Structure formats: structure tokens, C-alpha cells
Amino acid sequence: MNKIFRFPYALLCLCTVLLLQGCGKDDESATERTSRLLRSATWTLNKLTVDGTDQTSLFQDMVLSITASTYTVQNGEPVWPASGTWKLTDATTIDRDNGTIVKIEHLDASTLTLSLHWSRTTYAGGRARSVSGEHVFELVKR
Secondary structure, eight states, X not given: OOHHHXXXXXXXXXXXXXXXXTOOTTOOOHHHHHHHHHHTSEEEEEEEEETTEEOGGGGTTOEEEEOSSEEEEESOTTTSOSEEEEEEEETTEEEETXXXXXXXXXXXXXXXXXXXXXXXXXXXXXXXXXXXXXXXXXXXXX
């Protein structure tokens, strides 16, 4: 084969090999990644704001544990029931079994920020714990 034709042929082969290496079947979708990270830890409350006001003391010692389809919460009522089921509707939205939509604002291996709008009037756990408004839960890996 002529030297002039060898270089483009070798370059084409190299590009094909590199392209095929990037096509692994193990690539995880954004939703799969979110689910994996949510389930990778037990999450403890670091800070809670309601409509921008610090309300961390209302849910002091809150702990959230998540499995593939269920969750359990300590010290989260009434905004977070003690247990329930959940599903991801996309990579940033959790649909709880009680109809509450929870947005994932941030998620990495050590921190989780969730937001939800709480408008129900409840007196379980005391009137103070049922503060309505936009709740932003900043949690850390335990």
C-alpha cells in the first residue's frame, strides 16, 4: 500500500477505536445516578429554611433514610411522614406517596438539598412544626 494512503487509513482506525471505547453499556443515566446517590447514605439535617428564614430547630436531629422505593424519617413530622414510598419522576423530582412533590436542588456524594412547598394546616407535633411555606432541607451524609 502506498505511504500516502497509510496515514489516513491508520487515522481512521484510531478514531474508530476511540469512538467505540466511549460507547460503553455501563453509562448511567442522570435519573439512575440520582437514585444511586440518594440511596448511598443516611442523610441528617444540617439546615432548614422556610421562606428564607432559618427554622432548623423545628426539625432538629432529623434523619432521612432512602431505599429503592421507600423512605423513613426520624424527627420530620408533619412535613416528612415517619415512612412512605417514593419514586423519581425525573433526575430532579421526587414524588412521595402522599402526593407531595420534592425537588432535588443539589445532590452529590456528601450533600443533599431538597425543597418542597408545605401548605397543609396540621397540628401534629405542635403548631410551630407545621409552618407553611417553601421548605429547603439541607442534609449531609451521616
